[in-house]
Amino acid sequence: MKEVEKFNHFISVDQDLCIGCSHCVRVCPTEALRVWGGKAILEEAKCVDCGDCVRVCPVMAIGVEHHSINAFSKDDHNMALIPSVFWGQFPADISRNRIINAILALGFKQVVEAEESVEPLSSALNTYVAKRKGQKIISSFCPAIIRLIQTRFPELVSSIALLKSPVELTALHISRKMKKENGRTPAALNIFYISPCAAKAAAIENIKEEIDFSTFGVINMDVFFNAIQQQLNKKETVETNVEEDLLTAKSIGWSLKGGESNHLSGQSLSIDGMKPCVEILENIENDRFKEIDFLELKACDQGCAGGVLTPQNKFLCVESLKKRMENKKESPSELILNNKDFELSEIKEMSVLALDINPAKSLKMLNKTRRMMCYLPGFDCGACGAPSCKALAEDVAKGNAILSHCVFMQRQMEKHHRLSPDHAFNIIESIWGKDRLNKDCNKKGAINDSK
Known part of the structure; x- marks a missing residue:
C-alpha cells in the first residue's frame, strides 16, 4: 500500500471561533473531524473539501481560504x-x-x-x-x-x-x-x-x-x-x-x-x-x-x-x-x-482510510478495532468527540484515543470500580473543554439566548 500523496486543502478551522459543537463532526462523509480540547480538529488527509462542515458550522469557524x-x-x-x-x-x-x-x-x-x-x-x-x-x-x-x-x-x-x-x-x-x-x-x-x-x-x-x-x-x-x-x-x-x-x-x-x-x-x-x-x-x-x-x-x-x-x-x-x-x-x-x-493523468487510490500504510500493521489494527467494537454500545452519539463508535474504535487501535472516552464505557468502568467519577469527569473535559458542562444560560436555545 502506497503512502498518501500530499494534497493541498482550502478548508480550515479557526480555533478561536470554534465552540466545539460537533455539528461538523456529524456531517463529514469521510469522518475527517474530531472534537478534542473543546475544538474541532481536522485530519487533512481524510478531507475531501466537500464543504459540508462549512455549511453546518453555527459560528462560521470553518472557512475556505482564497486569494485576496x-x-x-x-x-x-x-x-x-x-x-x-x-x-x-x-x-x-x-x-x-x-x-x-x-x-x-x-x-x-x-x-x-x-x-x-x-x-x-x-x-x-x-x-x-x-x-x-x-x-x-x-x-x-x-x-x-x-x-x-x-x-x-x-x-x-x-x-x-x-x-x-x-x-x-x-x-x-x-x-x-x-x-x-x-x-x-x-x-x-x-x-x-x-x-x-x-x-x-x-x-x-x-x-x-x-x-x-x-x-x-x-x-x-x-x-x-x-x-x-x-x-x-x-x-x-x-x-x-x-x-x-x-x-x-x-x-x-x-x-x-x-x-x-x-x-x-x-x-x-x-x-x-x-x-x-x-x-x-x-x-x-x-x-x-x-x-x-x-x-x-x-x-x-x-x-x-x-x-x-x-x-x-x-x-x-x-x-x-x-x-x-x-x-x-x-x-x-x-x-x-x-x-x-x-486527457487527465492517472487518478490514484488514497490509503487514508487504511489504519496503517503497512499491510500487516493495518490488519492488526483492524482486528483490534473489531475487538473494541465488542465493548462499545454502537449508539454513534458522538459524545466521545468522534463521529461514530467505529471511528472511536479505530482511534483506539491507532493509539489516538482510549476506550474510556466513551461515556457509556465510563459508566461500566465506574460500576466495576475501574474508573473513579473524578477521572471520568476529567476525560469529558479533555474532550469537550474545561468548564464545558457548567451552567450557561447564554448558549443557543437557553433562556438568555439573544438570537
Missing part, C-alpha cells in the same frame, strides 16, 4: 475566470454587461467564462463513454467526488473518466490564445478562478503548476460577489458594451444537476448532494446498477448552484440559468485544443 481581491496589481494583465453559476447569483434586472463592467472596475482586464470548453469536452466525453460500453464510467467533473472515491471507495477509482474539467481546458486555451494573438508569454498572465466551492479551489491549487501562468489563483465566489455588489452600487459605474455572450445552452447548464448526463447517449444517472452520492457509490461498490453506463455525481445539491461559496439561493440560481439557456443556439467551438489536451 487586493492581492494583485491593477497594472498586471489579470483575468477573471467566471463559472456560469456566478451569473445566476444576480437578479434579472442586472445585466451581464453591468456585471462584467463591475468586474473590470475591480482591476481585471478580461473576463472569461469557465465553460467555454464544454462543447468540445462534451464530444470527448461521449466518445470516451461509447468506447467503454458496459464499464460504468463516473464523471470527473466534481473534485469533491473524485477525492471521495479516492479515499472512501478506492476500488472505484478506475471507473473515473480520465478527462479534464472545463476550468482546466479553458485555462489551457486562454494560455495558447494569448500567446498566439498577442505574443504574450503565459508567464506574464494572472488568472483568478471565481470558485463556488472549496473542492474546486483545492483542485485549482493542485493543478496550477500544469498551466503556465505567473498566478493561477482562486477567489471565493461569496467574497467576489460582495465586491461586485459594491461596484454596482456606485453611481459612477456605467454600462458599456462588452463581448457577446457566446456560451451555448449546454455550456451554461453543464455544472448543474443533469448538465452532463442529459447530453450523453446510453443509460445515465445524475445524482446531487453528498449523502445521495455516497449511497449510490456504496451500491456501485456492491455491483448494483449494472445497466448504467455513466454516473454524473455532484457533491452539492443542484450541482454547482448549491456550492458552499455561492451567496444566493440555489433554486433561484438554477431558474436564472435556465432562462439564460432559453433561445440559445448551438455554435462551433473556437478553442485551441487537441485530443491529447482532454
